[in-house]
Amino acid sequence: MAQLFTPAASTAFRVLIVLALLGAVATGVMAYFWARADSTWNIGKPAEQPVPFRHDLHNGALGIDCRYCHSTVERAADAGMPSAQTCMSCHSQVWTGASVLEPVRSSFALGQPIEWTSVHRLPDYVYFNHAAHVTKGVACETCHGRVDQMPKTVKTQTLSMGWCLDCHRDPAAHLRPRQAVFSMGYEPHGNDLPEDVRVFYREASRRLTSCSTCHR
Amino acid sequence: MEAPTHAVTRRIAEIPLSGHFGWKWWIALLISTGLVLLLGYTLAAVTFIGVGVWGVNIPFVWGFDLINYAWWIGIANGASLFAATLVLRRHDLRTAVNRFAEGVAFFAVICAGIFPIFHLGRPWLFYWVFPYPATFEVWPQFRSTLTWDFWAISTHAIVTSLLWYVGLIPDLATLRDRARTKLAQRIYGVFALGWRGSVWHWAYHQRAYRLVAILVLPLILIMQSTVAFEFAVTLVPDWHETRQPLHFVATGLAQGLSIVLLVAVLLRWSLRLERYIDDEDIDLLGKLVLATALVSGYLYLDEIAAALLTGGKAWEAIYHRMTGDYSGLYWTAIVYSVLIPQLFWLKLARQSVIAGVFVGISIGVGVWFDRFSIIIGGLQTDYLPSVWRTYSPTLSETGLFLGTIGLFAALLLLFVRFLPVVSMFESRHDEHEEKSS
Numbered sequence: 001m002a003q004l005f006t007p008a009a010s011t012a013f014r015v016l017i018v019l020a021l022l023g024a025v026a027t028g029v030m031a032y033f034w035a036r037a038d039s040t041w042n043i044g045k046p047a048e049q050p051v052p053f054r055h056d057l058h059n060g061a062l063g064i065d066c067r068y069c070h071s072t073v074e075r076a077a078d079a080g081m082p083s084a085q086t087c088m089s090c091h092s093q094v095w096t097g098a099s100v101l102e103p104v105r106s107s108f109a110l111g112q113p114i115e116w117t118s119v120h121r122l123p124d125y126v127y128f129n130h131a132a133h134v135t136k137g138v139a140c141e142t143c144h145g146r147v148d149q150m151p152k153t154v155k156t157q158t159l160s161m162g163w164c165l166d167c168h169r170d171p172a173a174h175l176r177p178r179q180a181v182f183s184m185g186y187e188p189h190g191n192d193l194p195e196d197v198r199v200f201y202r203e204a205s206r207r208l209t210s211c212s213t214c215h216r
Numbered sequence: 217m218e219a220p221t222h223a224v225t226r227r228i229a230e231i232p233l234s235g236h237f238g239w240k241w242w243i244a245l246l247i248s249t250g251l252v253l254l255l256g257y258t259l260a261a262v263t264f265i266g267v268g269v270w271g272v273n274i275p276f277v278w279g280f281d282l283i284n285y286a287w288w289i290g291i292a293n294g295a296s297l298f299a300a301t302l303v304l305r306r307h308d309l310r311t312a313v314n315r316f317a318e319g320v321a322f323f324a325v326i327c328a329g330i331f332p333i334f335h336l337g338r339p340w341l342f343y344w345v346f347p348y349p350a351t352f353e354v355w356p357q358f359r360s361t362l363t364w365d366f367w368a369i370s371t372h373a374i375v376t377s378l379l380w381y382v383g384l385i386p387d388l389a390t391l392r393d394r395a396r397t398k399l400a401q402r403i404y405g406v407f408a409l410g411w412r413g414s415v416w417h418w419a420y421h422q423r424a425y426r427l428v429a430i431l432v433l434p435l436i437l438i439m440q441s442t443v444a445f446e447f448a449v450t451l452v453p454d455w456h457e458t459r460q461p462l463h464f465v466a467t468g469l470a471q472g473l474s475i476v477l478l479v480a481v482l483l484r485w486s487l488r489l490e491r492y493i494d495d496e497d498i499d500l501l502g503k504l505v506l507a508t509a510l511v512s513g514y515l516y517l518d519e520i521a522a523a524l525l526t527g528g529k530a531w532e533a534i535y536h537r538m539t540g541d542y543s544g545l546y547w548t549a550i551v552y553s554v555l556i557p558q559l560f561w562l563k564l565a566r567q568s569v570i571a572g573v574f575v576g577i578s579i580g581v582g583v584w585f586d587r588f589s590i591i592i593g594g595l596q597t598d599y600l601p602s603v604w605r606t607y608s609p610t611l612s613e614t615g616l617f618l619g620t621i622g623l624f625a626a627l628l629l630l631f632v633r634f635l636p637v638v639s640m641f642e643s644r645h646d647e648h649e650e651k652s653s
Contacts, residue, residue, distance in 0.1 A: 035351050049444070132576070144446050162353030 020066070041160065046152035047117040050103045059184075060148035066140050066182050077129040081116055084108035086212075119153050127216045137175035137193070138167075141184050148184040164216070170209040172198040224647045225640035229394050231487060240486075245629050251622020259334060267337045269612040275603045280613035283336040284620060286443055286587045287471075288328035288592050289372070290464065291580075293440040294472015296321035296376045297505075300432035303379075303425060311642040312497040315387075316631070317476045318380035324475075325373045332365040333614075343365075361446040368439040369570075375435050379428045385411055386421060387593045388643040416420050416429040417608065440465045447590065449620040454533035454594030456610040459522055463515050470508035470553060471583040478500045478576025479628070483637055485569050490639045495567060504568030505575065509557035516550055533597060541592035541606055553582025 022129045038044060058064050069071055072080035075162030083106040091101055107114045120143075122128050134140070140147065157163055176191055180186045206214065261269050272279035282487060302310035306483040333342045345356050345366040356363045389411035410427035411417060416595040423597075442459035473620040484493045537546050556578040565571040592607050631637070 004401050005410075010410055013406075030348060158351070160351045162351045165353050 010146040016056050027045065036158075038137075038158075041155065041158040045156065047156050049117055049152075052100055052115055055147045055150045055153055057151075061068065064146075073130045073134050075131050075152050077131065078124075079130045081113075084114060119155055120159060122159060125215055129216055134181055136171075137172075137178065137181060139176045139181045139183070139186065142174055146184055160180075164211060164214065168213075169205050170202075171208065175201070217309050225390070225636075225643050226636050228489075228492065228636045228643070229390055232240055232391060232636060233400070233633070234394055235631055239634065241629065245626065248622045248625035248629060251619050252626050254340075254615050255330075256622055257284060257606045258612050258619055259330070259611055262334050262616070263339055264275065264419075267335075267369050269610060271608055271610045271613060272301070273605075274608075275595055275598055275600075275605070276592060276607040278335075278595075279607055280617055281331045283584070283587045283591050284617050285328050285331035285335070286464070286591070287584050288324045288331070288624075289369070289440070289443055290468035290471045290583060291326035292321045292376060293330060293373060293465070293478050294469040295324065295438050296372075296379065296432050296472070297436045297469060298473055300379065300429040300436070303383075304433070305427035308646065309497055309500055311639060311646050312493040313480055313501065314642070315380075315383065315481050315635075315639045316628075316637050317472075318376065318383060319628070319635075320475055320479055321472070321626050322332045322380050323631075325369065325376050326374045326581050326627065329369045329373065331360070331616075332369065336362070343521055355590050361449070364442050364446060368442045371435055372439050375428065375432050379425075379432055381427055382421070383639060384635065385409060386413070386418075387636045387639060389413065390640055392446055424536070429447050439467060447594075448467060450618060452533075452595055452598055453529040454590070457522060457526075457530070459515075459518060463519065464635060466508070466515050467553065467583050467586060468509045470505070470512050470579055471472065471556075473501070473508055473558075474576045474579035475504050477505050477572055477578070479498050481569055481572035481576065483632070485639065486526020487632070490637060492643060498639065499563070499566050501577075502572070505579065506560040509554055509560075509579065513550075513554040533594060536597045537589055537593040540593065540596060542589060544594060545589035545593055549582050549586035551582070552578045557581070575589065 006073055034040060058069075059066065069082035070079040070084055071082070071086075072078060084104050087101075087104045088108050091104060095101055103114055106112075133143075143157055143159070145154075145155065172193060174188070176186060176188055176195075180192075270279055270281070272281070294315045299310070299314050299321065302314055302317075318466075333339045336342055344350070347355050356366075374631075385408060387405050389408035392401055392408050392411075395401040395404055441464070444464035445463035446459060447455035461498075461610060471486045480493055480498065482491055484498070493623060519534060523531045537543065557567040557575050559575060565575075596606070597604055
């Protein structure tokens with residue numbers, strides 16, 4: 001009877017075992033980096049919008065305050081998107097004939113909202129409140145990046161749960177004084193906040209990382 | 217050239233290598249495959265529609281899923297505890313029953329593992345209970361019973377499959393040497409891992425086999441206690457007791473042994489294995505089953521005694537289990553898992569095929585009713601009278617349960633078809649010892 005396996009078979013079998021183990025480790029490593037890659041979280045990818053609105057122009061060059069358009073950001077869970085009336089408060093005077101603004105004018109005329117595409121959409125099971133963050137010193141820039149330099153609005157942060165927790169576990173380091181919340185390019189300093197506020201937030205981090213704080 | 221296989225084991229090696237296995241095997245496989253399809257269907261239903269297809273609701277968040285999980289894991293625990301003990305004690309009975317006892321344990325773990333995963337409601341995210349560096353930067357909640365299930369089942373699956381496979385290696389080599397087709401030779405050959413039967417091989421093998429067996433002992437006790445602690449750590453009056461692990465381990469052992477007995481009797485009768493699983497083996501198994509049934513009986517008395525000593529809500533809870541809406545389950549459990557096995561006091565019953573099958577199934581059924589009684593009956597009168605309701609399984613849950621029985625049967629049938637059901641190398645060893653003494 002001929003031999004069932006050639007002498008090389010044992011070596012091949014051992015090599016296969018090692019390769020399989022290496023493959024498993026490599027898959028794990030790749031999954032680790034894929035889960036953290038910008039493309040996985042849509043960072044830097046602009047969405048298709050009905051009007052080519054430019055934050056760099058309105059906020060950056062003209063210096064319009066965030067709250068002029070996102071008017072409920074200090075009072076409600078939603079920052080609020082501007083109605084066509086808000087846009088038309090200027091655009092009834094400037095760029096009145098521009099064809100790119102046609103959706104704004106028809107929205108104003110018909111009383112129908114413009115259908116913007118969300119760039120920073122959180123899952124339904126996350127309870128996020130803009131007012132709670134903004135009034136406690138979390139700046140727009142902290143989560144939305146340098147919007148004043150964006151021709152097209154894009155995500156700059158993952159908005160992953162781990163990213164949220166990075167701040168919730170130690171908020172004081174990320175908070176700004178009240179007057180700097182809506183400014184862009186602000187350099188935070190370690191002693192921005194009074195000591196008693198920092199002590200308060202160190203103790204609050206337990207409450208801030210409780211499941212039901214964000215998942216209600 | 218025919219490989220030198222001892223004549224003793226020729227009959228066992230011939231079973232998986234024979235070309236034909238008869239229509240009865242095919243019919244059995246067909247029925248069990250049908251049930252496996254039912255399992256697939258009910259699992260798809262709960263995945264795509266959600267746990268709403270089950271009868272579970274507050275307060276019965278644990279319904280058939282946990283009943284059947286606890287039941288299957290009990291079989292797995294009992295069977296592997298038994299098998300490992302036999303290996304370590306080098307007991308004669310191991311020759312006859314170890315191979316399929318280990319197989320039964322492994323198949324039962326597979327069936328058990330299905331339930332907690334689908335019980336999650338989002339089964340595709342089951343890996344969240346594993347501590348890996350996730351982007352949500354939260355470790356699994358180690359105080360949660362879900363993570364305990366994960367560690368219990370995965371540890372269980374690893375040690376039982378190892379125990380089974382390590383024991384199989386020399387026999388796979390025998391099958392490789394005796395197989396008639398090239399394909400069969402190659403397949404058995406790959407799984408035999410190049411076994412040549414050298415003294416070194418045997419020395420390593422004995423060490424590995426006993427090492428795994430010694431791992432099984434503490435792990436199984438811990439795993440079964442883990443299942444019990446899932447109940448004991450809650451505040452439910454009937455569950456919140458330190459005697460819970462003892463109850464689960466002991467009734468689990470009875471259940472595992474009864475299924476081993478059932479399989480032993482069926483295999484012996486259907487494959488004519490009287491020579492390997494002899495009358496003495498079956499007799500001994502019967503006595504062990506009887507002994508564990510007596511321990512179960514003692515534990516039922518202990519449960520009542522403990523509740524009486526605790527008094528108050530604990531006594532009310534057990535009294536309600538005995539007399540309330542689900543009292544039938546409690547008494548059925550006692551009749552089936554304690555009283556019916558008393559048949560085995562008679563030698564005649566221990567050696568009869570019908571009695572063996574009857575008692576084997578009856579303990580299995582009895583322990584199933586016991587788990588039902590604990591999980592549903594124990595929860596029925598909780599502290600909040602406003603949630604005193606009843607639970608009954610839906611068709612989908614019943615299908616799921618039947619499906620796992622089908623899966624278990626199908627795995628067992630395939631095992632019988634393709635692998636030696638009795639350990640050939642242990643049989644040869646025994647035969648040698650008998651001759652030399």
